[in-house]
Amino acid sequence: MSIRFDSVTVAYDGDLVLDSLDLTVEPGEVMALLGPSGSGKTTALRAVAGFVRPASGRVFLGGRDVTDLPPYRRGIGMVVQQYALFPHMRVDENVAFGLKARGTARSEVRRRVGEALEMTGMAGWARRHPRELSGGQQQRVAIARALAIRPDVLLLDEPLSALDAQLRSGMLTELARLHRELPEVSMLYVTHDQIEALTLADRIAVMDRARLQACGTPQELYRAPANEFTASFVGGANLLPVTVGSGGVEFAGALVKVDTAEAVAGARATLCVRPHLVGLGAGPNQLTGVVREIQWRGATHRLYVKVGEHDVMADVSELRNPPRRGEEVTLHLAPDDAVLLPAGVSHG
Amino acid sequence: MVWALPPVALLTLFFLYPLALVVQQSFRPDGGGPSIQPYTEVFASQAFRQALWTTVWLALASTAGCLALGFLLALVIAFVPFPGAKAVARFVDVFLSFPSFLITLALLFVYGGVGMANGAWTGLTGAAQGPFQFLNTPWGVLLAEITYFTPFVMRPLLAAFSQLDTAQLEAAGSLGARAPRIVRTVILPEALPALAAGGSLVLVLCLNEFGIVLFTGAKGVTTLPMLVYGKAILESDYPGACVVAVVNVLISVGLYGLYRVVSRRAGA
Numbered sequence: 001m002s003i004r005f006d007s008v009t010v011a012y013d014g015d016l017v018l019d020s021l022d023l024t025v026e027p028g029e030v031m032a033l034l035g036p037s038g039s040g041k042t043t044a045l046r047a048v049a050g051f052v053r054p055a056s057g058r059v060f061l062g063g064r065d066v067t068d069l070p071p072y073r074r075g076i077g078m079v080v081q082q083y084a085l086f087p088h089m090r091v092d093e094n095v096a097f098g099l100k101a102r103g104t105a106r107s108e109v110r111r112r113v114g115e116a117l118e119m120t121g122m123a124g125w126a127r128r129h130p131r132e133l134s135g136g137q138q139q140r141v142a143i144a145r146a147l148a149i150r151p152d153v154l155l156l157d158e159p160l161s162a163l164d165a166q167l168r169s170g171m172l173t174e175l176a177r178l179h180r181e182l183p184e185v186s187m188l189y190v191t192h193d194q195i196e197a198l199t200l201a202d203r204i205a206v207m208d209r210a211r212l213q214a215c216g217t218p219q220e221l222y223r224a225p226a227n228e229f230t231a232s233f234v235g236g237a238n239l240l241p242v243t244v245g246s247g248g249v250e251f252a253g254a255l256v257k258v259d260t261a262e263a264v265a266g267a268r269a270t271l272c273v274r275p276h277l278v279g280l281g282a283g284p285n286q287l288t289g290v291v292r293e294i295q296w297r298g299a300t301h302r303l304y305v306k307v308g309e310h311d312v313m314a315d316v317s318e319l320r321n322p323p324r325r326g327e328e329v330t331l332h333l334a335p336d337d338a339v340l341l342p343a344g345v346s347h348g
Numbered sequence: 349m350v351w352a353l354p355p356v357a358l359l360t361l362f363f364l365y366p367l368a369l370v371v372q373q374s375f376r377p378d379g380g381g382p383s384i385q386p387y388t389e390v391f392a393s394q395a396f397r398q399a400l401w402t403t404v405w406l407a408l409a410s411t412a413g414c415l416a417l418g419f420l421l422a423l424v425i426a427f428v429p430f431p432g433a434k435a436v437a438r439f440v441d442v443f444l445s446f447p448s449f450l451i452t453l454a455l456l457f458v459y460g461g462v463g464m465a466n467g468a469w470t471g472l473t474g475a476a477q478g479p480f481q482f483l484n485t486p487w488g489v490l491l492a493e494i495t496y497f498t499p500f501v502m503r504p505l506l507a508a509f510s511q512l513d514t515a516q517l518e519a520a521g522s523l524g525a526r527a528p529r530i531v532r533t534v535i536l537p538e539a540l541p542a543l544a545a546g547g548s549l550v551l552v553l554c555l556n557e558f559g560i561v562l563f564t565g566a567k568g569v570t571t572l573p574m575l576v577y578g579k580a581i582l583e584s585d586y587p588g589a590c591v592v593a594v595v596n597v598l599i600s601v602g603l604y605g606l607y608r609v610v611s612r613r614a615g616a
Contacts, residue, residue, distance in 0.1 A: 098523030
C-alpha cells in the first residue's frame with residue numbers, strides 16, 4: 001500500500017517541525033527518512049501513524065485520505081526504538097494484542113502469533129516475559145507484534161538505535177530478509193544512521209531542519225548528491241569551495257578539471273569529492289598540501305591534508321610507510337569522481 | 349549499634365510503652381487482677397459487634413469507592429490533556445495535608461440539615477425541610493470518607509502513570525485498540541501495585557477514622573474508634589475501651605501484613 005504526504009506541515013506552539021512535506025512511498029517500497037535529530041523525520045512518521053495532526057496538508061494510505069482517522073483505524077504496524085512491549089504480558093500475549101483488539105477468532109490468533117514469532121525467530125520464547133529477553137530479542141518481539149496484524153504499512157522509528165553495533169548489523173540483515181518475505185508491505189524507516197539507510201532502503205529521503213532536502217535511490221544520493229547537506233550526511237564528503245573556470249574549477253590556486261557543463265563560468269560553487277576517491281601521490285588533478293592529521297582505521301588510513309585554507313580528507317588503503325604530520329604530500333582525484341554542487345555553507 | 353539506641357529508645361518510650369499499657373489495661377477489669385473477662389464482655393456485647401461490622405463495611409466500601417473514583421480521576425489528569433491538569437495534580441498534594449474533619453465540615457455546609465443545598469431548596473419551595481438528609485446516615489460518612497481519602501489513592505497512581513511509557517499506549521493504539529481496551533489491558537495492569545498501595549493505605553486509615561464520623565454527627569454510625577471514645581470518655585470503662593482499641597490495632601496490623609504478603613507476591 002502506498003503512503004503519500006501531500007504538503008504535510010506540522011507545528012508545535014508555532015514552531016515548524018515539518019515544513020510542507022511532499023513524498024510518496026510506493027507499494028512494497030522501503031523508504032528511509034534520514035536526517036539528524038530535530039530534522040522532522042520522526043514527526044513525519046508520527047503523522048502517518050496518526051499521533052500527530054498536521055496543521056495543513058493531507059496524509060494518504062493507498063489512495064485513502066487518513067488525515068482525520070484515529071490511530072486505531074489506520075491498520076498500521078509500528079516499531080519504535082524502545083520496543084514499547086507490554087511488560088506484564090508474555091511474548092505471545094504481546095504479539096496477540098493487536099489481533100485480539102481486532103476481534104480475531106481465537107484459533108486464528110494462535111496461528112498468526114505462531115507465524116509472526118516464527119518469522120522473527122522468537123518461537124522458542126513465546127511464554128517468556130519481555131524483561132527476561134535481551135534488547136535484540138525484545139525488538140524482534142516488537143516486530144512480530146507489528147507484523148501479526150498483517151499491516152500493509154510498517155513504520156519503523158529508529159528500531160535499531162538502542163542496540164549495540166554488532167547486534168545492529170545482524171538485525172539489519174534480518175529486516176532485509178523480512179522485507180523479501182513480505183514484498184507487498186511498504187516500510188517507512190526513520191533513522192539518523194546512513195549505513196542503515198544505505199543498506200536497507202530502496203529510496204532515501206534526506207531531511208534537515210523540518211524540510212525534505214533530497215530524495216532518491218542510495219546510489220543516486222551517493223554518486224550525485226543534490227546539495228551539500230545530502231553529500232555530507234549520506235556517506236560523508238569533502239565539500240570544497242571553488243570558483244568555476246573554463247573546463248574546470250579553481251581551488252586553492254590550482255585548476256581542477258571537472259565537468260562544468262551545468263555551471264556558469266565565474267560563479268562560486270562547491271566541489272564534492274568522497275574521501276575514498278581522493279588518491280595519494282601523483283595523478284590527474286594534483287593538489288599539494290601539508291598533512292595535518294593522520295588516523296589509522298585498520299584497513300585504511302584517513303588523512304587530513306591542508307590544501308591552501310582548507311582540509312581535504314583522503315581515505316587510502318593502509319600504508320606501509322604513512323606520511324608524518326607536517327609532511328608535504330600530493331593528492332589527486334579523477335575528474336569523473338568529483339561533482340559540482342551549488343555553493344552552500346562551505347563558503348562560510 | 350550505639351547510633352541505633354536513641355531512635356529505639358524514643359520509639360519505645362513514646363510508642364511501644366503506651367501501646368503496652370493499653371494492652372495491659374485491656375486484661376485488667378476494674379479492681380481485679382489479670383483476666384480475659386473484659387474481652388468476653390466486650391465480644392458478647394451487641395454494641396461491639398455492631399461497631400465492628402459498621403467499621404469493616406464502611407472501610408471496605410470507602411476503599412472501593414476511593415479506588416474507583418481515584419483511578420478515574422488520575423486517568424483523566426494524567427492522560428487527557430486539558431489546561432490546568434498540572435495545577436489539579438498539585439492540588440491533590442495539598443489536599444493530602446488537610447485535616448479530615450475539614451472535608452466533613454465543608455460537606456456539612458453544602459448538604460447539612462441547614463446547609464446551602466437545603467437552604468436553597470426550602471427558600472425556593474417554602475418547604476420546612478430540604479431533601480438532603482443523608483449526611484448523618486452511614487451514607488454521609490461514606491461520602492465524606494470517599495471525598496477525603498480519594499487523593500490518597502490518586503497520589504501513587506499519578507506517580508505510576510507518570511512512569512508509564514507513552515510509547516506503549518501509542519503501540520496499543522496503532523495495533524487497533526481503543527481507549528477502553530488500552531485502559532483495561534495496558535494501563536490497569538501496570539497501575540495495580542499503585543492501586544494496592546493506595547488502597548491498603550486508605551483501608552487502614554478508614555478503619556481508624558474518627559474525625560469524619562464524629563463531625564457528620566451520624567447518631568447510628570458507631571465505628572470502633574467511636575466506641576473506644578464512648579467507652580473511655582463517656583462511660584469511663586477503660587478496660588473495655590482498651591479491648592476495642594486492641595482489636596482495632598490488630599485489624600490494622602493484620603491488614604498491613606496481608607498487604608505486604610500480597611504486594612510481594614505481585615512482585616511490587
